[in-house]
Amino acid sequence: MMRGPDAMALLQRALQGSADAAGLILAIGEATSIDWASATFTGARHLLRVTLPDEPASHAWLAGLADAELFMPGHLLADCAVVAVEHAAGTLAARIEALSVEER
Structure with a gap:
C-alpha cells in the first residue's frame, strides 16, 4: 500500500501555495523534521529555512x-x-519552526 506525502512535504506545499497566493517568490532551503508525540497526539516538529525578496509583502x-x-x-x-x-x-x-499533528 502506498502512503501519501509526509507532513514535511505537505507543509512545504502549503507554505509554497500561501506564498504564491500572496504573489511572492519563496525558496525553501534546508528542511528537517523530528517525530513528536504526546499522550494523545502524534506528529512532527519541523524546521525550515526559507528565502524571499526583501519587500513589504x-x-x-x-x-x-x-x-x-x-x-x-x-x-x-x-x-x-x-x-x-x-x-x-x-x-x-x-x-520557521512548526508543529504538525496527525488527524485521526
Whole structure:
C-alpha cells in the first residue's frame, strides 16, 4: 500500500501555495523534521529555512504565518512561528519552526 506525502512535504506545499497566493517568490532551503508525540497526539516538529525578496509583502507574509490556516491533508498545523529573520542583498532568510499533528 502506498502512503501519501509526509507532513514535511505537505507543509512545504502549503507554505509554497500561501506564498504564491500572496504573489511572492519563496525558496525553501534546508528542511528537517523530528517525530513528536504526546499522550494523545502524534506528529512532527519541523524546521525550515526559507528565502524571499526583501519587500513589504514578504514581511507581511512572514508576520501572518503564526495565524495562517495552511491546508495539510491528514494533518493539522498546530503551531507555526518565524524564529529568525536575516536581511542580505535584497533577500530575507527566515527560519520557521512548526508543529504538525496527525488527524485521526
